[in-house]
Amino acid sequence: MSRIILEIKDFSMVFGGLRAVDHVNIHINDGEIVALIGPNGAGKTTLFNCVTGVYKPSEGDIAVSNPESKVIRTNGMKPNNITELGLARTFQNIRLFSSMTALENVMIGRHPKLQAGIFGAIFRDKSTRTEEKQVVEDSLVILKKLGLKQYANEPASSLSYGAQRRLEIARAMATEPQLLLLDEPAAGMNPQETKELDDTITRIRDKEGITILLIEHDMSLVMSLSERIYVLDYGKLIAEGSPDEVKANPAVIKAYLGE
Amino acid sequence: MKYFLQLVLAGLTKGSIYALIALGYTMVYGIIKLINFAHGEIYMIGAFTALIIGGVLQITTGLPPVTILFISLAAAIFFSAGYGVTMENIAYKPLRKAPRLTALISAIGMSLVLQNYVLLAQTSDFLPFRSMIPNFSFLIPGKSLVTTTQLVIMITTVVVMIFLTILIKFTRMGKAMRATSQDKVMAQLVGIDINKVITFTFAIGSATAAIGGVLIANHMGQINFYIGFLAGIKAFVAAVLGGIGSIPGAVLGSFVLGMAESFGAGYISSAYEDAFAFVILIIILIIKPSGLMGRNEIEKV
Numbered sequence: 128m129s130r131i132i133l134e135i136k137d138f139s140m141v142f143g144g145l146r147a148v149d150h151v152n153i154h155i156n157d158g159e160i161v162a163l164i165g166p167n168g169a170g171k172t173t174l175f176n177c178v179t180g181v182y183k184p185s186e187g188d189i190a191v192s193n194p195e196s197k198v199i200r201t202n203g204m205k206p207n208n209i210t211e212l213g214l215a216r217t218f219q220n221i222r223l224f225s226s227m228t229a230l231e232n233v234m235i236g237r238h239p240k241l242q243a244g245i246f247g248a249i250f251r252d253k254s255t256r257t258e259e260k261q262v263v264e265d266s267l268v269i270l271k272k273l274g275l276k277q278y279a280n281e282p283a284s285s286l287s288y289g290a291q292r293r294l295e296i297a298r299a300m301a302t303e304p305q306l307l308l309l310d311e312p313a314a315g316m317n318p319q320e321t322k323e324l325d326d327t328i329t330r331i332r333d334k335e336g337i338t339i340l341l342i343e344h345d346m347s348l349v350m351s352l353s354e355r356i357y358v359l360d361y362g363k364l365i366a367e368g369s370p371d372e373v374k375a376n377p378a379v380i381k382a383y384l385g386e
Numbered sequence: 387m388k389y390f391l392q393l394v395l396a397g398l399t400k401g402s403i404y405a406l407i408a409l410g411y412t413m414v415y416g417i418i419k420l421i422n423f424a425h426g427e428i429y430m431i432g433a434f435t436a437l438i439i440g441g442v443l444q445i446t447t448g449l450p451p452v453t454i455l456f457i458s459l460a461a462a463i464f465f466s467a468g469y470g471v472t473m474e475n476i477a478y479k480p481l482r483k484a485p486r487l488t489a490l491i492s493a494i495g496m497s498l499v500l501q502n503y504v505l506l507a508q509t510s511d512f513l514p515f516r517s518m519i520p521n522f523s524f525l526i527p528g529k530s531l532v533t534t535t536q537l538v539i540m541i542t543t544v545v546v547m548i549f550l551t552i553l554i555k556f557t558r559m560g561k562a563m564r565a566t567s568q569d570k571v572m573a574q575l576v577g578i579d580i581n582k583v584i585t586f587t588f589a590i591g592s593a594t595a596a597i598g599g600v601l602i603a604n605h606m607g608q609i610n611f612y613i614g615f616l617a618g619i620k621a622f623v624a625a626v627l628g629g630i631g632s633i634p635g636a637v638l639g640s641f642v643l644g645m646a647e648s649f650g651a652g653y654i655s656s657a658y659e660d661a662f663a664f665v666i667l668i669i670i671l672i673i674k675p676s677g678l679m680g681r682n683e684i685e686k687v
Contacts, residue, residue, distance in 0.1 A: 144530055207577050207580070238578050
Protein backbone atom coordinates (compact mmCIF):
# COMPACT_ATOMS: atom_id res chain seq x y z
CA MET A 128 0.00 0.00 0.00
CA SER A 129 1.58 3.22 -1.05
CA ARG A 130 1.66 6.36 1.03
CA ILE A 131 -1.34 8.71 1.04
CA ILE A 132 -0.11 12.18 0.03
CA LEU A 133 -3.32 14.14 0.44
CA GLU A 134 -6.26 13.15 2.57
CA ILE A 135 -9.47 15.15 2.66
CA LYS A 136 -11.87 14.00 5.36
CA ASP A 137 -15.49 15.03 5.74
CA PHE A 138 -14.68 18.38 4.24
CA SER A 139 -17.25 21.13 3.55
CA MET A 140 -17.01 24.67 2.31
CA VAL A 141 -19.86 27.06 2.97
CA PHE A 142 -20.28 30.50 1.38
CA GLY A 143 -23.10 32.27 3.17
CA GLY A 144 -26.04 29.93 2.68
CA LEU A 145 -24.44 27.95 -0.11
CA ARG A 146 -22.74 24.63 0.49
CA ALA A 147 -20.22 24.68 -2.34
CA VAL A 148 -18.60 21.48 -1.15
CA ASP A 149 -20.53 19.12 1.08
CA HIS A 150 -18.93 16.43 3.26
CA VAL A 151 -16.41 15.20 0.75
CA ASN A 152 -13.81 12.48 1.35
CA ILE A 153 -10.91 12.21 -1.05
CA HIS A 154 -7.48 10.64 -0.80
CA ILE A 155 -4.59 10.73 -3.23
CA ASN A 156 -1.86 8.06 -3.14
CA ASP A 157 1.76 8.71 -3.98
CA GLY A 158 2.43 8.39 -7.71
CA GLU A 159 -1.17 8.42 -8.91
CA ILE A 160 -2.85 10.47 -11.59
CA VAL A 161 -6.31 11.29 -10.28
CA ALA A 162 -8.99 13.35 -12.00
CA LEU A 163 -11.73 15.37 -10.38
CA ILE A 164 -14.66 15.90 -12.72
CA GLY A 165 -18.18 17.22 -12.54
CA PRO A 166 -20.50 19.73 -14.17
CA ASN A 167 -19.79 23.46 -13.90
CA GLY A 168 -20.35 24.81 -10.41
CA ALA A 169 -19.88 21.42 -8.79
CA GLY A 170 -17.26 22.78 -6.38
CA LYS A 171 -14.09 21.47 -8.01
CA THR A 172 -12.13 24.72 -8.04
CA THR A 173 -13.40 25.56 -4.53
CA LEU A 174 -11.88 22.29 -3.37
CA PHE A 175 -8.56 23.23 -5.01
CA ASN A 176 -8.67 26.64 -3.35
CA CYS A 177 -9.19 25.08 0.06
CA VAL A 178 -6.45 22.50 -0.42
CA THR A 179 -3.92 25.17 -1.45
CA GLY A 180 -4.91 27.59 1.32
CA VAL A 181 -6.52 30.29 -0.82
CA TYR A 182 -9.74 29.68 1.15
CA LYS A 183 -10.05 28.46 4.70
CA PRO A 184 -12.19 25.28 4.82
CA SER A 185 -15.44 25.59 6.80
CA GLU A 186 -15.54 22.03 8.13
CA GLY A 187 -13.49 18.86 8.03
CA ASP A 188 -9.83 18.08 7.75
CA ILE A 189 -7.28 18.42 4.99
CA ALA A 190 -3.99 16.70 5.66
CA VAL A 191 -0.81 16.47 3.65
CA SER A 192 1.92 13.97 4.36
CA ASN A 193 5.51 14.83 3.61
CA PRO A 194 8.03 12.34 2.16
CA GLU A 195 8.92 11.23 5.70
CA SER A 196 5.27 10.18 6.07
CA LYS A 197 4.63 12.83 8.67
CA VAL A 198 1.01 13.93 8.38
CA ILE A 199 0.32 17.64 8.68
CA ARG A 200 -3.16 19.15 8.98
CA THR A 201 -3.26 22.16 6.67
CA ASN A 202 -6.62 23.76 7.50
CA GLY A 203 -6.08 27.50 7.84
CA MET A 204 -2.40 27.40 6.91
CA LYS A 205 -1.11 30.18 4.68
CA PRO A 206 -0.73 29.31 0.98
CA ASN A 207 3.02 29.84 1.04
CA ASN A 208 3.45 27.35 3.89
CA ILE A 209 1.30 24.79 2.10
CA THR A 210 3.47 25.27 -0.99
CA GLU A 211 6.48 24.45 1.15
CA LEU A 212 4.87 21.13 2.06
CA GLY A 213 5.05 20.21 -1.61
CA LEU A 214 1.74 21.26 -3.14
CA ALA A 215 1.71 23.35 -6.31
CA ARG A 216 -1.10 24.34 -8.58
CA THR A 217 -2.10 25.99 -11.83
CA PHE A 218 -5.18 28.08 -12.48
CA GLN A 219 -8.15 27.69 -14.77
CA ASN A 220 -7.67 31.25 -16.00
CA ILE A 221 -3.97 31.72 -16.53
CA ARG A 222 -2.26 33.66 -13.73
CA LEU A 223 1.30 34.20 -14.84
CA PHE A 224 3.38 37.18 -13.75
CA SER A 225 2.77 38.70 -17.14
CA SER A 226 5.37 41.47 -17.12
CA MET A 227 8.17 39.07 -16.25
CA THR A 228 9.95 36.82 -18.72
CA ALA A 229 9.21 33.10 -18.93
CA LEU A 230 12.51 32.39 -17.19
CA GLU A 231 11.75 34.82 -14.35
CA ASN A 232 8.36 33.22 -13.86
CA VAL A 233 10.03 29.88 -13.29
CA MET A 234 12.79 31.41 -11.14
CA ILE A 235 10.11 32.89 -8.87
CA GLY A 236 8.93 29.35 -8.23
CA ARG A 237 12.36 28.56 -6.76
CA HIS A 238 11.93 31.38 -4.25
CA PRO A 239 11.31 29.39 -1.06
CA LYS A 240 14.23 27.09 -1.82
CA LEU A 241 16.78 29.89 -1.79
CA GLN A 242 18.93 31.18 1.03
CA ALA A 243 20.46 34.42 -0.22
CA GLY A 244 19.30 37.44 1.75
CA ILE A 245 19.40 41.10 1.02
CA PHE A 246 23.02 41.51 2.05
CA GLY A 247 24.09 38.76 -0.29
CA ALA A 248 22.29 40.59 -3.05
CA ILE A 249 24.18 43.81 -2.36
CA PHE A 250 27.64 42.47 -1.79
CA ARG A 251 27.30 39.57 -4.23
CA ASP A 252 29.52 37.17 -2.33
CA LYS A 253 30.51 33.85 -3.83
CA SER A 254 27.68 31.76 -2.37
CA THR A 255 25.07 34.20 -3.70
CA ARG A 256 26.54 34.13 -7.17
CA THR A 257 26.73 30.33 -7.28
CA GLU A 258 23.20 30.12 -5.98
CA GLU A 259 21.92 32.54 -8.62
CA LYS A 260 23.68 30.63 -11.35
CA GLN A 261 22.20 27.40 -10.04
CA VAL A 262 18.68 28.88 -10.06
CA VAL A 263 19.02 30.01 -13.67
CA GLU A 264 20.34 26.60 -14.71
CA ASP A 265 17.60 24.71 -12.83
CA SER A 266 14.93 26.97 -14.29
CA LEU A 267 16.21 26.46 -17.82
CA VAL A 268 16.11 22.70 -17.29
CA ILE A 269 12.47 22.94 -16.22
CA LEU A 270 11.64 25.14 -19.22
CA LYS A 271 13.30 22.61 -21.50
CA LYS A 272 11.26 19.76 -20.04
CA LEU A 273 8.10 21.59 -21.07
CA GLY A 274 9.45 22.62 -24.47
CA LEU A 275 9.67 26.30 -23.57
CA LYS A 276 13.42 26.85 -23.62
CA GLN A 277 13.36 28.99 -26.77
CA TYR A 278 10.95 31.42 -25.04
CA ALA A 279 13.08 31.86 -21.89
CA ASN A 280 13.65 35.58 -22.35
CA GLU A 281 10.28 36.46 -23.83
CA PRO A 282 7.77 38.28 -21.62
CA ALA A 283 5.20 35.76 -20.39
CA SER A 284 2.35 37.80 -21.86
CA SER A 285 3.72 37.45 -25.41
CA LEU A 286 3.62 33.63 -25.38
CA SER A 287 0.93 31.69 -27.22
CA TYR A 288 -1.99 30.38 -25.20
CA GLY A 289 -0.76 26.81 -25.13
CA ALA A 290 2.73 27.95 -24.16
CA GLN A 291 1.34 30.08 -21.33
CA ARG A 292 -0.49 27.03 -19.98
CA ARG A 293 2.72 25.01 -20.10
CA LEU A 294 4.60 27.87 -18.42
CA GLU A 295 2.11 27.73 -15.56
CA ILE A 296 2.96 24.06 -15.13
CA ALA A 297 6.68 24.88 -15.35
CA ARG A 298 6.38 27.49 -12.62
CA ALA A 299 4.47 25.06 -10.41
CA MET A 300 7.16 22.42 -10.98
CA ALA A 301 9.86 24.87 -9.95
CA THR A 302 8.59 24.70 -6.38
CA GLU A 303 9.54 20.99 -6.41
CA PRO A 304 6.09 19.69 -5.51
CA GLN A 305 5.19 16.15 -4.55
CA LEU A 306 1.63 16.80 -5.67
CA LEU A 307 0.69 18.96 -8.63
CA LEU A 308 -2.88 20.26 -8.85
CA LEU A 309 -3.90 21.19 -12.38
CA ASP A 310 -7.09 23.19 -12.84
CA GLU A 311 -8.42 22.58 -16.36
CA PRO A 312 -5.01 22.39 -18.02
CA ALA A 313 -6.51 21.64 -21.45
CA ALA A 314 -9.10 24.43 -21.43
CA GLY A 315 -9.01 26.27 -24.75
CA MET A 316 -6.44 23.95 -26.32
CA ASN A 317 -6.78 22.44 -29.77
CA PRO A 318 -6.71 18.61 -30.15
CA GLN A 319 -3.01 18.64 -31.09
CA GLU A 320 -2.07 20.67 -27.99
CA THR A 321 -4.26 18.45 -25.83
CA LYS A 322 -2.45 15.38 -27.12
CA GLU A 323 0.90 16.96 -26.24
CA LEU A 324 -0.41 17.88 -22.81
CA ASP A 325 -1.43 14.26 -22.25
CA ASP A 326 2.16 13.18 -22.95
CA THR A 327 3.60 15.99 -20.81
CA ILE A 328 1.51 15.09 -17.77
CA THR A 329 2.33 11.41 -18.08
CA ARG A 330 6.02 12.29 -18.40
CA ILE A 331 5.92 14.52 -15.30
CA ARG A 332 4.50 11.64 -13.29
CA ASP A 333 6.76 8.92 -14.71
CA LYS A 334 10.05 10.82 -14.88
CA GLU A 335 9.74 13.28 -12.01
CA GLY A 336 7.63 11.13 -9.75
CA ILE A 337 5.15 13.93 -9.16
CA THR A 338 1.63 12.89 -8.20
CA ILE A 339 -1.10 14.60 -10.21
CA LEU A 340 -4.61 15.72 -9.33
CA LEU A 341 -6.40 17.38 -12.19
CA ILE A 342 -9.73 19.04 -12.88
CA GLU A 343 -10.70 18.64 -16.50
CA HIS A 344 -13.73 18.82 -18.75
CA ASP A 345 -12.10 17.15 -21.75
CA MET A 346 -13.35 13.61 -21.18
CA SER A 347 -11.05 11.92 -23.67
CA LEU A 348 -8.05 13.41 -21.84
CA VAL A 349 -9.46 12.42 -18.45
CA MET A 350 -10.18 8.85 -19.54
CA SER A 351 -6.79 8.31 -21.15
CA LEU A 352 -4.74 9.92 -18.36
CA SER A 353 -6.26 9.14 -15.04
CA GLU A 354 -6.08 6.01 -12.97
CA ARG A 355 -8.86 7.02 -10.63
CA ILE A 356 -11.66 9.53 -10.99
CA TYR A 357 -13.76 11.39 -8.44
CA VAL A 358 -17.05 12.90 -9.60
CA LEU A 359 -18.53 15.94 -7.85
CA ASP A 360 -22.03 17.27 -8.42
CA TYR A 361 -23.55 20.17 -6.47
CA GLY A 362 -20.76 19.86 -3.95
CA LYS A 363 -21.39 16.18 -3.25
CA LEU A 364 -19.19 13.28 -4.22
CA ILE A 365 -21.41 11.08 -6.39
CA ALA A 366 -18.94 8.54 -7.74
CA GLU A 367 -15.41 7.29 -7.41
CA GLY A 368 -13.43 4.65 -9.26
CA SER A 369 -11.52 3.66 -12.38
CA PRO A 370 -12.42 5.37 -15.67
CA ASP A 371 -14.47 2.38 -16.78
CA GLU A 372 -16.38 2.18 -13.52
CA VAL A 373 -17.16 5.88 -13.61
CA LYS A 374 -18.26 5.77 -17.26
CA ALA A 375 -20.78 3.06 -16.43
CA ASN A 376 -22.06 4.68 -13.24
CA PRO A 377 -25.73 5.71 -13.64
CA ALA A 378 -25.40 8.62 -11.16
CA VAL A 379 -22.62 10.14 -13.26
CA ILE A 380 -24.58 9.78 -16.48
CA LYS A 381 -27.54 11.41 -14.77
CA ALA A 382 -25.44 14.34 -13.50
CA TYR A 383 -24.01 15.02 -16.92
CA LEU A 384 -26.97 14.32 -19.17
CA GLY A 385 -29.98 14.79 -16.91
CA GLU A 386 -32.74 12.20 -16.76
CA MET B 387 23.14 82.20 -17.97
CA LYS B 388 24.51 81.81 -14.49
CA TYR B 389 21.10 82.49 -13.03
CA PHE B 390 19.63 79.81 -15.31
CA LEU B 391 22.23 77.25 -14.20
CA GLN B 392 21.56 78.08 -10.58
CA LEU B 393 17.89 77.43 -11.11
CA VAL B 394 18.63 74.12 -12.83
CA LEU B 395 20.81 73.01 -9.92
CA ALA B 396 18.24 74.14 -7.36
CA GLY B 397 15.59 72.23 -9.31
CA LEU B 398 17.72 69.10 -9.36
CA THR B 399 18.29 69.36 -5.62
CA LYS B 400 14.58 69.70 -4.91
CA GLY B 401 13.79 66.93 -7.36
CA SER B 402 16.29 64.65 -5.62
CA ILE B 403 14.66 65.13 -2.24
CA TYR B 404 11.18 64.60 -3.71
CA ALA B 405 12.44 61.48 -5.45
CA LEU B 406 13.79 60.01 -2.19
CA ILE B 407 10.36 60.44 -0.60
CA ALA B 408 8.29 59.58 -3.69
CA LEU B 409 10.01 56.20 -3.97
CA GLY B 410 8.44 55.08 -0.72
CA TYR B 411 4.98 56.21 -1.83
CA THR B 412 5.23 54.47 -5.14
CA MET B 413 6.71 51.21 -3.82
CA VAL B 414 4.08 50.86 -1.11
CA TYR B 415 1.35 51.68 -3.60
CA GLY B 416 2.76 49.13 -6.03
CA ILE B 417 2.65 46.38 -3.44
CA ILE B 418 -0.52 46.96 -1.43
CA LYS B 419 -2.35 49.68 -3.43
CA LEU B 420 -2.32 52.02 -0.45
CA ILE B 421 -1.46 55.71 -0.51
CA ASN B 422 0.54 55.90 2.68
CA PHE B 423 -0.21 59.46 3.75
CA ALA B 424 1.96 59.07 6.83
CA HIS B 425 5.04 58.65 4.63
CA GLY B 426 5.99 62.34 4.89
CA GLU B 427 6.05 61.93 8.68
CA ILE B 428 8.62 59.15 8.35
CA TYR B 429 10.84 61.61 6.51
CA MET B 430 10.36 64.16 9.29
CA ILE B 431 11.18 61.56 11.94
CA GLY B 432 14.35 60.76 10.02
CA ALA B 433 15.38 64.41 10.21
CA PHE B 434 14.62 64.59 13.94
CA THR B 435 16.55 61.42 14.70
CA ALA B 436 19.57 62.89 12.95
CA LEU B 437 19.12 66.17 14.84
CA ILE B 438 19.04 64.45 18.22
CA ILE B 439 21.77 61.88 17.63
CA GLY B 440 23.93 64.38 15.74
CA GLY B 441 23.43 67.04 18.42
CA VAL B 442 24.34 64.72 21.26
CA LEU B 443 27.44 63.48 19.46
CA GLN B 444 28.55 67.02 18.60
CA ILE B 445 28.36 68.07 22.24
CA THR B 446 29.69 64.97 23.96
CA THR B 447 32.36 63.81 21.55
CA GLY B 448 35.00 65.43 19.45
CA LEU B 449 34.30 63.31 16.39
CA PRO B 450 34.73 64.95 12.99
CA PRO B 451 31.45 66.17 11.42
CA VAL B 452 31.58 63.58 8.63
CA THR B 453 31.71 60.71 11.12
CA ILE B 454 28.82 62.23 13.03
CA LEU B 455 26.91 62.62 9.78
CA PHE B 456 27.30 58.95 8.96
CA ILE B 457 26.38 57.81 12.48
CA SER B 458 23.30 60.03 12.59
CA LEU B 459 22.30 58.99 9.07
CA ALA B 460 22.54 55.33 10.04
CA ALA B 461 20.49 56.01 13.17
CA ALA B 462 17.88 57.91 11.13
CA ILE B 463 17.56 55.06 8.64
CA PHE B 464 17.27 52.54 11.45
CA PHE B 465 14.66 54.51 13.40
CA SER B 466 12.58 55.48 10.37
CA ALA B 467 12.53 51.93 9.05
CA GLY B 468 11.40 50.84 12.51
CA TYR B 469 8.62 53.43 12.53
CA GLY B 470 7.58 52.45 9.00
CA VAL B 471 7.39 48.76 9.81
CA THR B 472 5.58 49.35 13.12
CA MET B 473 3.11 51.65 11.39
CA GLU B 474 2.37 48.96 8.83
CA ASN B 475 1.88 46.40 11.57
CA ILE B 476 -0.50 48.38 13.72
CA ALA B 477 -2.36 50.56 11.24
CA TYR B 478 -2.43 48.75 7.88
CA LYS B 479 -1.93 45.04 8.41
CA PRO B 480 -5.21 44.51 10.30
CA LEU B 481 -6.95 46.32 7.42
CA ARG B 482 -5.40 44.25 4.64
CA LYS B 483 -8.77 42.79 3.68
CA ALA B 484 -10.81 45.93 4.38
CA PRO B 485 -11.91 48.30 1.59
CA ARG B 486 -9.11 50.51 0.32
CA LEU B 487 -10.70 53.69 1.65
CA THR B 488 -10.54 52.35 5.21
CA ALA B 489 -6.79 51.87 5.04
CA LEU B 490 -6.43 55.33 3.48
CA ILE B 491 -8.21 56.95 6.41
CA SER B 492 -6.05 54.92 8.78
CA ALA B 493 -3.03 56.38 6.96
CA ILE B 494 -4.27 59.95 7.42
CA GLY B 495 -4.84 59.20 11.11
CA MET B 496 -1.33 57.78 11.40
CA SER B 497 0.04 60.97 9.84
CA LEU B 498 -1.72 63.17 12.42
CA VAL B 499 -0.65 60.92 15.29
CA LEU B 500 3.00 61.04 14.28
CA GLN B 501 2.98 64.81 13.72
CA ASN B 502 1.46 65.46 17.11
CA TYR B 503 3.70 62.95 18.80
CA VAL B 504 6.76 64.84 17.57
CA LEU B 505 5.08 68.16 18.44
CA LEU B 506 4.63 66.95 22.02
CA ALA B 507 8.05 65.37 22.34
CA GLN B 508 9.83 68.35 20.76
CA THR B 509 8.37 71.85 20.29
CA SER B 510 6.43 73.60 17.58
CA ASP B 511 9.40 75.95 16.96
CA PHE B 512 11.85 75.53 14.16
CA LEU B 513 14.96 73.91 15.63
CA PRO B 514 18.34 74.85 14.18
CA PHE B 515 20.14 71.99 12.47
CA ARG B 516 23.86 72.53 12.15
CA SER B 517 25.04 71.19 8.80
CA MET B 518 27.34 68.25 9.17
CA ILE B 519 28.37 68.11 5.54
CA PRO B 520 31.82 69.71 5.18
CA ASN B 521 32.66 71.95 2.22
CA PHE B 522 34.61 70.29 -0.55
CA SER B 523 37.59 72.34 -1.54
CA PHE B 524 37.37 71.39 -5.23
CA LEU B 525 34.02 73.16 -5.39
CA ILE B 526 35.40 76.59 -4.38
CA PRO B 527 35.63 77.89 -8.01
CA GLY B 528 32.00 76.91 -8.66
CA LYS B 529 30.86 78.00 -5.23
CA SER B 530 28.41 80.58 -6.51
CA LEU B 531 26.66 77.89 -8.57
CA VAL B 532 26.41 74.89 -6.34
CA THR B 533 27.01 74.18 -2.67
CA THR B 534 28.57 71.02 -1.33
CA THR B 535 25.28 70.04 0.29
CA GLN B 536 23.44 70.27 -3.02
CA LEU B 537 26.07 68.13 -4.69
CA VAL B 538 25.91 65.55 -1.90
CA ILE B 539 22.12 65.43 -2.19
CA MET B 540 22.24 64.78 -5.93
CA ILE B 541 24.97 62.15 -5.69
CA THR B 542 23.21 60.35 -2.85
CA THR B 543 19.97 60.25 -4.82
CA VAL B 544 21.68 58.75 -7.84
CA VAL B 545 23.34 56.11 -5.64
CA VAL B 546 20.02 55.24 -3.99
CA MET B 547 18.34 54.92 -7.41
CA ILE B 548 21.03 52.56 -8.69
CA PHE B 549 20.83 50.51 -5.52
CA LEU B 550 17.05 50.21 -5.80
CA THR B 551 17.17 49.29 -9.47
CA ILE B 552 19.59 46.46 -8.73
CA LEU B 553 17.51 45.38 -5.76
CA ILE B 554 14.29 45.16 -7.73
CA LYS B 555 15.60 43.84 -11.02
CA PHE B 556 18.09 41.26 -9.94
CA THR B 557 17.65 40.08 -6.39
CA ARG B 558 15.48 37.36 -4.98
CA MET B 559 13.59 39.84 -2.79
CA GLY B 560 13.10 42.13 -5.78
CA LYS B 561 11.53 39.35 -7.77
CA ALA B 562 9.29 38.53 -4.83
CA MET B 563 8.27 42.21 -4.67
CA ARG B 564 7.41 42.31 -8.35
CA ALA B 565 5.46 39.07 -8.07
CA THR B 566 3.56 40.31 -5.02
CA SER B 567 2.63 43.56 -6.73
CA GLN B 568 1.24 41.68 -9.73
CA ASP B 569 -0.74 38.93 -8.04
CA LYS B 570 -0.69 38.40 -4.28
CA VAL B 571 -2.51 35.06 -4.24
CA MET B 572 -0.32 33.60 -6.94
CA ALA B 573 2.80 34.91 -5.20
CA GLN B 574 1.79 32.99 -2.07
CA LEU B 575 1.12 29.89 -4.11
CA VAL B 576 4.68 29.83 -5.39
CA GLY B 577 5.80 30.01 -1.78
CA ILE B 578 6.40 33.71 -1.18
CA ASP B 579 5.59 34.98 2.31
CA ILE B 580 3.88 38.21 1.29
CA ASN B 581 3.89 39.63 4.82
CA LYS B 582 7.67 39.56 4.76
CA VAL B 583 7.68 41.25 1.36
CA ILE B 584 5.34 44.01 2.56
CA THR B 585 7.37 44.59 5.73
CA PHE B 586 10.53 44.78 3.65
CA THR B 587 8.93 47.28 1.27
CA PHE B 588 7.94 49.54 4.15
CA ALA B 589 11.44 49.29 5.61
CA ILE B 590 13.14 50.21 2.32
CA GLY B 591 10.66 53.02 1.58
CA SER B 592 11.13 54.46 5.06
CA ALA B 593 14.89 54.20 4.80
CA THR B 594 15.02 56.25 1.59
CA ALA B 595 12.66 58.83 3.12
CA ALA B 596 14.98 59.05 6.14
CA ILE B 597 17.96 59.70 3.87
CA GLY B 598 15.94 62.50 2.27
CA GLY B 599 15.06 63.90 5.69
CA VAL B 600 18.63 64.00 6.92
CA LEU B 601 19.87 65.61 3.70
CA ILE B 602 17.17 68.29 3.62
CA ALA B 603 17.82 69.13 7.26
CA ASN B 604 21.47 69.69 6.42
CA HIS B 605 20.47 71.79 3.44
CA MET B 606 17.82 74.00 5.06
CA GLY B 607 19.46 74.30 8.46
CA GLN B 608 16.25 74.08 10.45
CA ILE B 609 13.44 71.60 11.03
CA ASN B 610 10.12 71.33 12.86
CA PHE B 611 7.36 68.77 13.23
CA TYR B 612 5.49 70.05 10.19
CA ILE B 613 8.15 69.68 7.46
CA GLY B 614 6.92 66.20 6.56
CA PHE B 615 3.47 67.37 5.62
CA LEU B 616 4.20 69.59 2.65
CA ALA B 617 7.16 67.51 1.51
CA GLY B 618 4.95 64.43 1.71
CA ILE B 619 2.21 66.03 -0.36
CA LYS B 620 4.72 67.24 -2.96
CA ALA B 621 6.35 63.82 -3.20
CA PHE B 622 2.90 62.30 -3.55
CA VAL B 623 2.23 64.71 -6.40
CA ALA B 624 5.53 63.65 -7.96
CA ALA B 625 4.64 59.97 -7.65
CA VAL B 626 1.21 60.52 -9.24
CA LEU B 627 2.75 62.71 -11.91
CA GLY B 628 5.15 59.96 -12.91
CA GLY B 629 2.51 57.25 -12.69
CA ILE B 630 1.98 55.84 -9.23
CA GLY B 631 3.35 52.34 -8.77
CA SER B 632 6.17 52.96 -11.24
CA ILE B 633 9.62 53.52 -9.77
CA PRO B 634 11.26 55.26 -12.76
CA GLY B 635 8.03 57.27 -13.00
CA ALA B 636 8.40 58.52 -9.43
CA VAL B 637 11.96 59.68 -10.13
CA LEU B 638 11.01 61.40 -13.38
CA GLY B 639 7.96 63.01 -11.77
CA SER B 640 10.10 64.29 -8.91
CA PHE B 641 12.59 65.96 -11.23
CA VAL B 642 9.84 67.47 -13.39
CA LEU B 643 8.28 68.85 -10.23
CA GLY B 644 11.56 70.15 -8.81
CA MET B 645 12.41 71.92 -12.06
CA ALA B 646 8.92 73.39 -12.42
CA GLU B 647 9.09 74.81 -8.91
CA SER B 648 12.57 76.14 -9.32
CA PHE B 649 11.87 77.86 -12.66
CA GLY B 650 8.44 79.04 -11.61
CA ALA B 651 9.90 80.63 -8.49
CA GLY B 652 12.90 82.02 -10.35
CA TYR B 653 11.19 83.55 -13.37
CA ILE B 654 7.59 84.15 -12.33
CA SER B 655 7.14 84.58 -8.61
CA SER B 656 8.53 82.84 -5.57
CA ALA B 657 5.30 83.57 -3.68
CA TYR B 658 3.52 80.95 -5.77
CA GLU B 659 6.26 78.33 -5.59
CA ASP B 660 3.99 75.67 -4.08
CA ALA B 661 1.20 76.35 -6.56
CA PHE B 662 3.39 75.41 -9.54
CA ALA B 663 3.57 71.81 -8.34
CA PHE B 664 -0.18 71.47 -8.47
CA VAL B 665 -0.60 73.35 -11.75
CA ILE B 666 1.86 70.93 -13.38
CA LEU B 667 0.02 68.00 -11.81
CA ILE B 668 -3.31 69.14 -13.22
CA ILE B 669 -1.93 69.78 -16.71
CA ILE B 670 -0.18 66.41 -16.95
CA LEU B 671 -3.07 64.44 -15.57
CA ILE B 672 -5.44 66.06 -18.10
CA ILE B 673 -3.13 65.04 -20.93
CA LYS B 674 -2.13 61.62 -19.57
CA PRO B 675 -4.35 60.43 -16.71
CA SER B 676 -2.16 57.44 -15.83
CA GLY B 677 0.86 59.68 -15.25
CA LEU B 678 4.03 60.08 -17.30
CA MET B 679 5.18 56.47 -17.05
CA GLY B 680 2.09 54.82 -15.61
CA ARG B 681 0.50 51.85 -17.26
CA ASN B 682 -3.20 51.80 -17.94
CA GLU B 683 -4.65 49.20 -15.68
CA ILE B 684 -6.69 46.59 -17.43
CA GLU B 685 -9.45 45.44 -15.15
CA LYS B 686 -11.04 42.10 -15.74
CA VAL B 687 -14.79 42.26 -15.89
